[in-house]
Amino acid sequence: MPDSLRVHARRLDYKRLFPSLLSSHQTFLTLIWTAGFILVALWQKTAVDRLLTYHDQRFFPPPRPIPKLRRLAFNLADFGAVGDGVYLNTMAFERAISEIRKRGGGQLNVGPGLWLTAPFNLTSHMTLFLAENAVILGIDDENYWPLMPPLPSYGYGRERPGPRYGSLIHGQNLKDVVITGHNGTINGQGKAWWEKYRKNRLNHTRGPLVQIMWSRDIVISHITLRDSPFWTLHPYDCQNVTIRNVTILAPSSEAPNTDGIDPDSCENMIIEDSYISVGDDGIAVKSGWDQYGIAYGRPSTNIVIRNLIVRSMISAGVSIGSEMSGGVSNITVENLLVWNSKRGIRIKTSAGRGGYVRNISYQNLTFENVRVGIVIKTDYNEHPDEGFDPNALPVIEDISFTSIHGQGIRIPVRIYGSREIPVRNVTFRGMLVGITYKKKHIFQCSYVHGRAIGKIFPVPCENLDVYDEMERLVRLGTAQNSTDTDYDA
Numbered sequence: 067m068p069d070s071l072r073v074h075a076r077r078l079d080y081k082r083l084f085p086s087l088l089s090s091h092q093t094f095l096t097l098i099w100t101a102g103f104i105l106v107a108l109w110q111k112t113a114v115d116r117l118l119t120y121h122d123q124r125f126f127p128p129p130r131p132i133p134k135l136r137r138l139a140f141n142l143a144d145f146g147a148v149g150d151g152v153y154l155n156t157m158a159f160e161r162a163i164s165e166i167r168k169r170g171g172g173q174l175n176v177g178p179g180l181w182l183t184a185p186f187n188l189t190s191h192m193t194l195f196l197a198e199n200a201v202i203l204g205i206d207d208e209n210y211w212p213l214m215p216p217l218p219s220y221g222y223g224r225e226r227p228g229p230r231y232g233s234l235i236h237g238q239n240l241k242d243v244v245i246t247g248h249n250g251t252i253n254g255q256g257k258a259w260w261e262k263y264r265k266n267r268l269n270h271t272r273g274p275l276v277q278i279m280w281s282r283d284i285v286i287s288h289i290t291l292r293d294s295p296f297w298t299l300h301p302y303d304c305q306n307v308t309i310r311n312v313t314i315l316a317p318s319s320e321a322p323n324t325d326g327i328d329p330d331s332c333e334n335m336i337i338e339d340s341y342i343s344v345g346d347d348g349i350a351v352k353s354g355w356d357q358y359g360i361a362y363g364r365p366s367t368n369i370v371i372r373n374l375i376v377r378s379m380i381s382a383g384v385s386i387g388s389e390m391s392g393g394v395s396n397i398t399v400e401n402l403l404v405w406n407s408k409r410g411i412r413i414k415t416s417a418g419r420g421g422y423v424r425n426i427s428y429q430n431l432t433f434e435n436v437r438v439g440i441v442i443k444t445d446y447n448e449h450p451d452e453g454f455d456p457n458a459l460p461v462i463e464d465i466s467f468t469s470i471h472g473q474g475i476r477i478p479v480r481i482y483g484s485r486e487i488p489v490r491n492v493t494f495r496g497m498l499v500g501i502t503y504k505k506k507h508i509f510q511c512s513y514v515h516g517r518a519i520g521k522i523f524p525v526p527c528e529n530l531d532v533y534d535e536m537e538r539l540v541r542l543g544t545a546q547n548s549t550d551t552d553y554d555a
Contacts, residue, residue: 129178130248135193138172140165142181149179151203156184156210166192171242176200176250184210185273188237196250196289204234204275204295206258211273217302219331219354219362219392222450223271224296225263225323231273233300240281249313251290252276259295260321272296272323278304287311297325298344303364307335314342318379321345326376328352331364331392339373347412348376348404350385351394353421356454359391360420366392371399382409383436388446390460391421400429404436410472412441413462417486418449420458426465433472439499440467440479442514444487463490465516473500478524483513485547492516494530498523513547 132139140162143149147158159174163186166172171191178199185204188194196202213229216222223230234254237243254275262268275294278284282305291298292315299314301307309327316324326342329335330352342348353359353366376383383404386394404410410433413423433439442462462483472478478499483489493516501508501524511527518526520535529547532540 130198132175136173141175149181151180155181159186185232185234190241193244196247198248200250202252204254206255219359221358225271230271233274233277235276237278242283244285246287247289253292254294256293256295274300282306294324297328299327301332303331305333309337310339312340316344325350332366335369337371341375343377347381347385348378348383352389353392355389355450356418364392366394368396373401375403378407382412384411386413388414391419393421394423395425398427403432405434407436410436410439414443414446415460416446417456418454419460422461424464429468431470435474438477439475442481444484466493468495470497475499475501476503480510481514489514495519
C-alpha cells in the first residue's frame with residue numbers, strides 16, 4: 067500500500083487535472099486543500115514505512131516520549147505483556163484495563179513491539195496510547211474471538227444468521243474514551259479471515275477491528291488501522307465522536323467488506339484529515355437494516371466528513387447505505403479526493419428499507435481515475451430475511467453537489483430513481499470533469515427531479531431544470547423516466 071500511495075503522489079499532475087480552470091477561484095482553493103491532503107498522506111505513509119521497517123527488524127529508531135494525557139498512566143509491559151509477536155497478551159490487556167476501571171480512569175501506554183492479543187474490552191475515562199512502532203496484532207484464530215448477539219438494528223449477522231464475532235477492540239456503554247498515539251498500529255491480520263470467508267468456512271459474521279457501541283465522547287486519532295477481518299472502525303449508536311488523522315489500510319482487492327469507517331445510527335460526529343484505502347467503501351454511513359432498523363429507529367445525523375483522501379477499487383469513496391432504515395440526515399461531505407476507485411460517492415437503498423436520506427451536502431469533490439463519479443441507486447436488494455415489508459419505501463430528497471472536479475471519469479453521474487422511490491430536489495452547482503467515455507447520455511438519470519446551476523460539464527440530463535450562474539431559469543426539465551444504462555453502478 068505505501069508503494070501505491072508513493073506512485074499516486076508522484077503521478078498527481080494538477081495542470082493535467084485542471085487544464086481550463088487555473089484562473090478560477092474555486093480551482094485555486096481546490097489546489098490548496100488537495101496539496102495539504104497529499105502532505106498529510108505522505109506524512110502518514112512515512113510513518114507506515116518506518117513501522118514496516120521495524121517489523122522487518124532492520125532499523126530501530128529512537129523511541130519518541132509518550133505524553134501523559136491522563137492523571138494516571140500505566141504501561142502494558144508492567145502487566146506481564148511481551149511484545150514479541152508470539153506471546154498472547156490478552157490477560158495483560160485485561161488486567162491493565164481492570165486497574166484503570168478500578169481507579170476511575172487512566173492511560174494505558176502500549177510501547178514499541180508486536181503485541182499479539184485476542185479481543186478485549188475498553189472502559190470509560192480511558193486513553194489507549196500506541197507509541198511509534200507499537201503494533202497491536204489480532205490473533206487470526208476465530209476460536210479466540212467471542213460471539214455476540216446480532217446488532218438490534220440488523221436482527222441478523224450481516225453475513226450469517228445468528229450470532230456474530232465481536233471486534234478485536236470493543237467497548238459498550240462508555241464515556242470519554244480516547245484511542246490515539248504516535249501513529250501506532252492496530253492490525254487485525256485479516257488475511258486468514260478473508261480466505262475462510264471466500265471458502266465459506268465461517269459459521270458466523272466476521273467481526274470489526276474496532277467497535278464502540280452505545281457510547282459518547284469518543285476520540286480516535288493519530289493511529290493506523292489495517293487489515294481488519296470485516297468493517298474496520300464501527301461506531302454504533304454513539305454520540306459526540308471525533309475521528310481525525312487516521313490511516314486505514316486493507317488490500318484493494320480480495321479483502322471483502324473491509325469498509326474503512328462505518329458510522330451506524332450515530333449523532334454528532336466528525337471524520338477529518340485522514341487517508342483511507344480499503345477493499346470496500348472508504349466510509350459508509352448506516353442506520354440499520356430493513357424492518358429491524360425501522361423498529362430500532364435511531365438515525366445517523368449531524369455528521370461532517372472532510373479533508374480526506376480515499377481509494378476504493380471495489381466500491382465507493384463515501385457511501386450512504388445501503389442499510390439506512392433508521393434514517394440518514396444532515397450529512398456534509400467536503401474537500402474529498404477519491405482516486406483510482408470504482409465510484410466516487412454513492413447513496414444506495416431499496417424497497418423494504420424504509421427510512422430516509424435527506425439534507426446531504428457534497429462540496430468540493432475531486433475524482434481522479436474514477437469509473438463512476440456520483441451514484442444514487444434505489445434497487446440495492448439485499449435483505450436480512452423474508453420478513454421485510456416491500457412497501458416500506460425510503461425517501462431520498464434534498465441532495466446538493468457543489469464544485470465537482472476531476473479527470474479520467476467514465477460516467478460522471480448516475481441517478482437511478484424509480485417510480486416507487488423517486489429522487490427529489492437534487493442540486494448541481496458548478497461541475498467540470500474530464501470524461502473518458504464519449505457516449506451521448508453520459509449523465510444518466512431516471513425518476514429524478516432537481517436543478518443544475520451555472521457551468522456544468524458534461525451536459526446534465528434533461529430531467530433537471532437548468533439555471534444560469536445568476537440562478538435565472540434557462541429551461542425546465544422534462545420527465546424522462548428511463549435511461550440508457552450500459553453499466554451496473
